[in-house]
Amino acid sequence: MMHETKFVSQIFAVLTQKLDKSSILKKITVTVRLSPFSHVSAKTLKETFKQLAEGKNFKNIELKVLPLQLLLDCKNCKRTVFIMEKKFICPFCNSSNIEIKMDKEFFIETIEVEDNK
Numbered sequence: 001m002m003h004e005t006k007f008v009s010q011i012f013a014v015l016t017q018k019l020d021k022s023s024i025l026k027k028i029t030v031t032v033r034l035s036p037f038s039h040v041s042a043k044t045l046k047e048t049f050k051q052l053a054e055g056k057n058f059k060n061i062e063l064k065v066l067p068l069q070l071l072l073d074c075k076n077c078k079r080t081v082f083i084m085e086k087k088f089i090c091p092f093c094n095s096s097n098i099e100i101k102m103d104k105e106f107f108i109e110t111i112e113v114e115d116n117k
């Protein structure tokens with residue numbers, strides 16, 4: 001729950017910054033990327049977001065959670081590939097002599113506000 005809350009707070013911080021009163025009734029879609037290696041799952045992140053959004057005047061918001069791409073570097077076959085799922089072996093040579101750059105766990109990709117004028 002700790003990590004979920006941290007990520008959800010980040011989303012609210014950006015929303016508060018970006019939205020004014022006129023956006024409250026509009027449909028808003030927030031797209032985030034979550035690392036496949038994160039302890040947080042897309043499901044619990046969405047649940048936490050929904051719970052916390054209810055007390056915050058953000059009612060018409062849809063949260064889309066997409067997998068974050070990570071770079072897998074194979075020390076065996078020297079190839080580099082983007083992965084979007086939890087893997088511990090190289091998809092080319094099946095070696096486990098790999099390095100995955102875990103510099104990012106979560107980020108907010110886009111916030112779309114539907115303009116119905």
Ligand SMILES: [Zn+2]
Nearest residue numbers: 074077090093
């Ligand atoms: Zn390899």
